[in-house]
Structure formats: structure tokens, C-alpha cells
Amino acid sequence: MDQRSGNSVGRRLFHRLMGWETGWWNDLKEGGRMSDMFSKKSLAVGVDIGGTHIKLGLINEQGEVIDHYSVNLLRDETKIADIALISQEVANFIEKRNVRNQLAGVGVACPGILDTTLGVVKFAVNLGWNELPLVEMMQERLKLPVRLECDATAGAIGEWRYGAGMxxxxxxxxxxxxxxxxxxxxxxxxxxxxxxxxxxxxxxxxxxxxxxxxxxxxxxxxxxxxxxxxxxxxxxxxxxxxxxxxxxxxxxxxxxxxxxxxxxxxxxxxxxxxxxxxxxxxxxxxxxxxxxxxxxxxxxxxxxxxxxxxxxxxxxxxxxxxxxxxxxxxxxxxxxxxxxxxxxxxxxxxxx
Ligand SMILES: [Zn+2]
The missing domain is CATH 3.30.420.40 (ATPase, nucleotide binding domain)
Incomplete structure (x- = not known):
């Protein structure tokens, strides 16, 4: 029952200031890469938001995990997860690996009651979220396509595509x-x-x-x-x-x-x-x-x-x-x- 985490398990600092004032962010502000957003790309970031921490993985179409790690992003006192911090952690993950040009998008698995079509977390009691437009908020910050899925369904898809349910x-x-x-x-x-x-x-x-x-x-x-x-x-x-x-x-x-x-x-x-x-x-x-x-x-x-x-x-x-x-x-x-x-x-x- 190990809590599997990747090669950055000890890294709990959020690197909050990195990535937002330089690199791809400036490129995007200058209109450089928006047209690439929906073209065929070979990698995706998978984000699994759990009750106590989130997992991030850089994954290719064959389901191979190229890199991954987990981090606690819940505010301990209130148990409210912050979408800005999660987005920033994803942005840093992408920038550190310099894979933005190869990314097809970011898939997010989340617990609670969701409207996956609208990309809204309607109610997630363990995260303190209510009517949260997660997809819109993350797309705005990441400038990448974001897709939301219920955590259990995402798990089933993972096993179906690559594992015991193949x-x-x-x-x-x-x-x-x-x-x-x-x-x-x-x-x-x-x-x-x-x-x-x-x-x-x-x-x-x-x-x-x-x-x-x-x-x-x-x-x-x-x-x-x-x-x-x-x-x-x-x-x-x-x-x-x-x-x-x-x-x-x-x-x-x-x-x-x-x-x-x-x-x-x-x-x-x-x-x-x-x-x-x-x-x-x-x-x-x-x-x-x-x-x-x-x-x-x-x-x-x-x-x-x-x-x-x-x-x-x-x-x-x-x-x-x-x-x-x-x-x-x-x-x-x-x-x-x-x-x-x-x-x-x-x-x-x-x-x-
Ligand atoms: Zn119950």
C-alpha cells in the first residue's frame, strides 16, 4: 500500500514564481503558440486530484508514464484545494520538462459530483469545492485544452486502455x-x-x-x-x-x-x-x-x-x-x- 509518488516526492515547494513571467507565458501573450493547441500532439499531462494530494504524470499515447510525482496541495486547516496552486504546479511540471510543444492537453480526474460536459465540479465535499468551473479556470491559466473526468471513471479508463481491463x-x-x-x-x-x-x-x-x-x-x-x-x-x-x-x-x-x-x-x-x-x-x-x-x-x-x-x-x-x-x-x-x-x-x- 505504498503511496506511489515519483522521483520528486520530496519536493513540496510549489515554485510559485517560476514559469509565469517568462518562457511560454510570454510566448502566449505574444500570440505565438495558441494555434498549436488543438493540433496532433503525442503527450498529455494526467492530473489526479485526491482527498489529500494530487498526482501529476507526463504520459504518452501508449500509456507509458514518462515522469510523475505527487504533491500535497490542500490547505491543511480548511481542507480546501486551490485551483490556482494546482494550475501553477501543472505549469511548472510542463515547463521543467520542456514539453509544451508536444502536449495535446491536460486531463484532470476529480472526485465529487461533476458536469464533465461543462467542465464544472458541482460538489466535492472533501475538496471544499462547490460549482467550480475547473476546466475554464485551468484552461485560462495553462493555455492548453483541459478535460475533466470523474476520478473513478478515469481509473476505469486507465485500466481499460492500458491495464487489467484491456x-x-x-x-x-x-x-x-x-x-x-x-x-x-x-x-x-x-x-x-x-x-x-x-x-x-x-x-x-x-x-x-x-x-x-x-x-x-x-x-x-x-x-x-x-x-x-x-x-x-x-x-x-x-x-x-x-x-x-x-x-x-x-x-x-x-x-x-x-x-x-x-x-x-x-x-x-x-x-x-x-x-x-x-x-x-x-x-x-x-x-x-x-x-x-x-x-x-x-x-x-x-x-x-x-x-x-x-x-x-x-x-x-x-x-x-x-x-x-x-x-x-x-x-x-x-x-x-x-x-x-x-x-x-x-x-x-x-x-x-
Ligand atoms: Zn455515504
Whole structure:
């Protein structure tokens, strides 16, 4: 469950003053390169805006990541992400690599409720954004085409074009990260709902009277099956549970990776935490199988790197609960790009 970041992981300064007064910006002001914006180019920048940080990648049409890194761009106190800082970070990324002339555009993957046609983030609670015209704002700053996509859908596109979903006509993609997102490919098309987020299984209830969720529902899947859910659960139970974590947290920060390490070392409590989360994911996937009948399921997101520790219980639950002879055809597998599929898919959108 490493938080994969690129060769600039330690670089948390924003280089705010670079790039804006010289180079391409002056060229653009002089009208030099605007005509190049929509011509055929071989590279794209993929930007994946997450709940705690953003990832940027320079990606070619074959899905090869030429360079990438991640950076925290959230204001810690308010948890509000700043679109100007994100744009500036993208601009610096482009300028440092001197690739502007080869860029077809910038693809952005973002959580929340979006209008991807208008390029507007209608509501992203974790980012503090409301009715934010992201595409317009970024295009104005970057002077490049920008395309917005829902983060889970971008992840599905990334796996579809370059990874575990290649050559498949249909699959369900589930992204286990800070929360839980999902997207559905049916008959070679991404399924888009009419009412906003589709296949939003993170906010479907798996326990009727379960934990209250900020969405207004109770017992939502992502309150139990996500990196933050695991951490929250263990934190609440630490005083009474019989676990090696009680000792470990005296010298290390409690997070899902620590629980994973404890489970790997045979800590029964930690194993049980993952197993129970895996079972609830299985309950949710059975509901999806009943609704959509898509047997190929790809599990991505950083939390999916817990692998069989989580997914063994998921597969067992699906086999036990899905009342069909076809249950043996259900294929639940890990994503090829657990932490970079969103970035890849966002960039792939630019090449379409
Ligand atoms: Zn919810």
C-alpha cells in the first residue's frame, strides 16, 4: 500500500514564481503558440486530484508514464484545494520538462459530483469545492485544452486502455482509496447516469443501521472498506482489542498500512479487520452482480494493494451469496495500476 509518488516526492515547494513571467507565458501573450493547441500532439499531462494530494504524470499515447510525482496541495486547516496552486504546479511540471510543444492537453480526474460536459465540479465535499468551473479556470491559466473526468471513471479508463481491463467489452471497476468509487464499462462504453454519479457504490448501504455518513445515508460501504475506515475502526477499538498495534502505536502513527503490516505478521485482530472489510465488499459486489451482471471486476485504488488479505474474504463472500451457476465465472482481480489508473485515464481522455 505504498503511496506511489515519483522521483520528486520530496519536493513540496510549489515554485510559485517560476514559469509565469517568462518562457511560454510570454510566448502566449505574444500570440505565438495558441494555434498549436488543438493540433496532433503525442503527450498529455494526467492530473489526479485526491482527498489529500494530487498526482501529476507526463504520459504518452501508449500509456507509458514518462515522469510523475505527487504533491500535497490542500490547505491543511480548511481542507480546501486551490485551483490556482494546482494550475501553477501543472505549469511548472510542463515547463521543467520542456514539453509544451508536444502536449495535446491536460486531463484532470476529480472526485465529487461533476458536469464533465461543462467542465464544472458541482460538489466535492472533501475538496471544499462547490460549482467550480475547473476546466475554464485551468484552461485560462495553462493555455492548453483541459478535460475533466470523474476520478473513478478515469481509473476505469486507465485500466481499460492500458491495464487489467484491456480488450474487455465490460467490467466493473472499484476504486478503494480514501473513499470508495466505482465505474462500469458496458458493451465497450462507460456507463454514465442521468442524475450525477453513477455506480456510486461507496455510498450504498451495507449495514442498515450502520455508521452515519456525511452523504446522509447510514452504513455506507466506504465507512467500512477504505483506508480511512480501517484506521478509524482500529483507533476506536485499540484500548480493548488484543493486538500488537497497541504497542506499535506508541512509536508509530496509526494508519491502514500499519494495520496491514500487523496482519502480515500474523496479528489475528488485524487480519480480522481486513477480513470483515473484505466480506462487506463482497456483499456490495453481489448487489452489483445482481444489478449489472458483469462478471469481470477490477479492484483498484491504494487500499487494493492489501491484496488477498482483503480480497480472499471478498471472493468467498461472493461465492457464498451469489445464487447463480455462473458464480464460478466471476473474476475479481486486482488492478494493474492501483495508484496511477486515474492519472492514466485522465490523460487517455485527451487522446480520444
Ligand atoms: Zn455515504
Amino acid at each position: 480488450d474487455q467489452s465490460g467490467f466493473l471497476y472499484v476504486c478503494l482509496g480514501t473513499g470508495v468509487g466505482a465505474s462500469l464499462v458496458v458493451d465497450h462504453h462507460i456507463y454514465h447516469g442521468d442524475l450525477g454519479p453513477a455506480i456510486n457504490i461507496g455510498h450504498t448501504s451495507v449495514i442498515p443501521d450502520g455508521k452515519p455518513c456525511k452523504c446522509g445515508n447510514r452504513g455506507c460501504l466506504e465507512k467500512y472498506v477504505s483506508a480511512s475506515a480501517i484506521t478509524d475502526r482500529v483507533r476506536m477499538e485499540l484500548d480493548t482489542a488484543n493486538t500488537i498495534l497497541s504497542k506499535w502505536v506508541q512509536s508509530r502513527a496509526l494508519d491502514s498500512l500499519l494495520v496491514y503490516e500487523a496482519a502480515q505478521q500474523g496479528d489475528l485482530y488485524s487480519k480480522e479487520v481486513f477480513q470483515e472489510a473484505g466480506e462487506l465488499l463482497g456483499v456490495s459486489l453481489v448487489n452489483c452482480l445482481q444489478l449489472f451482471g458483469v462478471g469481470n471486476i477490477i479492484i483498484g485504488g491504494g487500499f487494493s494493494q492489501s491484496g488477498d488479505l482483503l480480497l480472499e474474504a471478498t471472493r468467498k463472500t461472493v461465492r457464498a451469496r451469489f445464487p447463480s451457476d455462473d458464480v464460478m465465472k466471476v473474476n475479481i482481480k486486482q488492478a494493474s495500476f492501483p495508484t496511477t489508473a486515474g492519472m492514466l485515464g485522465a490523460a487517455a481522455n485527451i487522446f480520444q
